Amino acid sequence: MFFYFLKRLGLVIPIAISVTVVCFSLVYLAPGDPLSAILPSDASIELIEKLKKEYGLDKPIPVQYVIWLGKALIGDLGTSIATGRPVSSEIGRAISNTLVLAFFGSAIGFSLGLAFGTIAGYKQGSWIDKTVTGIAVAGVSVPHYWLGMVLVIIFSVILGWLPAMGAGPSGEWAWDLEHIKHVLLPAITISVIPTAIVTRTVRALVADILGREFVTALRAKGLTDRGVFIHVVKNAAPTSLAVMGVQLGYLMGGSILVETVFSWPGTGFLLNTAIFQRDIPLLQGTILVLALFFVGLNLVVDLIQTALDPRIKRA
């Protein structure tokens, strides 16, 4: 297991480095000079030169990259152009809010997905199965930003039960009713895609396992339904966990649309600010943190999956 861990780590490090290269290159995708966003249009040449030196933009691009990476490694992601505060502290505050949203979203999505998928897999071909499959197709086809609006219309505008936007009075998470009320609608909205994907995966897995010969053998030797179910869970767990891990990553990285609908003060909201204020350091930093989180999450999922299913290691 330890050697397998090292082997996986050896594969992840080049990916992580490439991710930093992609994030760094975002500056050069942006039209115009990186400085044009902060400089007045009538800035003197001396001022431009001075700022270029200050930001290290007078050095060759690979050197700039190494300097940027070195700073990023010790947690210095530069200063936000829009707010003047360090990018890392901006991200720190936002990411905790996104984590809260992802936590509730995945709790809803994974529990519904596991329940629906298992039931549908057991009752293959029945009306329950057809309904669940239909819900899953609708779940992956629905534009979730629109679903968020519809939920706001129903539960905030018409019924007036839940707040339409924000993360609560202070903007920071706390375990009380007021904050739970705020997180409910965005969490339900964001849970739709994982619900659908987990349902599909688990349904296919359960149906496949139940059709295997060893299940027939277990039943023939007189094992109870509960006993068979334990075998089904054991066999479905590695793949299901892998899918859920990837979905959790998508929730974190893909929350921008839902966070925009609900004005949820997370990383998605931060990205939105960064894009429209042309705040490149903030954009770079947020995407770097989210992508590295995703890479790390995939590594963890991979290791858990291997620990649960030793067959993978041998392959």
Added chain:
Amino acid sequence: MNTPSIPEKVVAAATARGYWKSVFFRLMRDKVTVVCLLVLLAVVFMAIFAPLIAPYDPFKGSILKRLLPFGSEGFPLGTDELGRDMITRLIYGGRLSLVMGITPVIAALVIGAFLGIIAGFMGGHTNTAIMRTIDVFYAFPSVLLAVAISGALGAGIFNAMVALTVVFIPPIARVSESVTTQVRSLDFVEAARASGASSLTIIRVHILGNVLGPVFIYSTSLISVSMILASGLSFLGLGTKPPEAEWGLMLNTLRTAIYLNPWVAALPGTMIFIVSICFNMLADGLRSAMDVTQ
């Protein structure tokens, strides 16, 4: 000659009809797929002939007729925040939404299949170089990658489509690569090579013929996601700009109206939902119709 006669007949019938004809035949028997196909054709038809069908000008509104509810006189689906007819805007909106959703998948299909087939056919270092580069893009959740690229490039229809193309190249390349690798090791490719066929001929005749089908089916299943993401980028303000009619952008500009006229505000999203679910069902139907092993 002891072979059973029934399979022979089945094989004969299938070959007599031809592969594509039998795919079409099976597709037409699938009621859900046919309904979805008809809905999509209707939306495409309305988008193409929008100027002839739409009752009003999509850009001209009247301040006096802002945010009329459903069933208003002359405006059955109401009007938007600038007093423009919703039916007209929804019909016109299909134009940009469909183009922005479908074009990236086609572009990614061309580029991704090219990269994947080259990687799969050449193997070795070429494969490693192409596939490891593709892996880097897998390190980004797709929405994040789309937003990052179009955000850095700046708002605009073309930039949004470029961003989405980049998002869809890696999965298509991966599928193409794995199918090509499988086909390449089959006996008939070996036979073709032994009989003196050049690499180009093998790729053109044997590889393309067997790889493009599965890759095409896989790509159709991406159109639904692409439609949602393309409208999503416009919803964020990264795609089309006002006063253009596009479903995602309309959803964005009508967002302020949800307290005044909630259901009219939600209409453009309904269109995205309908089109996206139809593309999904159509892709599913196509997959089972083209699956000869069934």
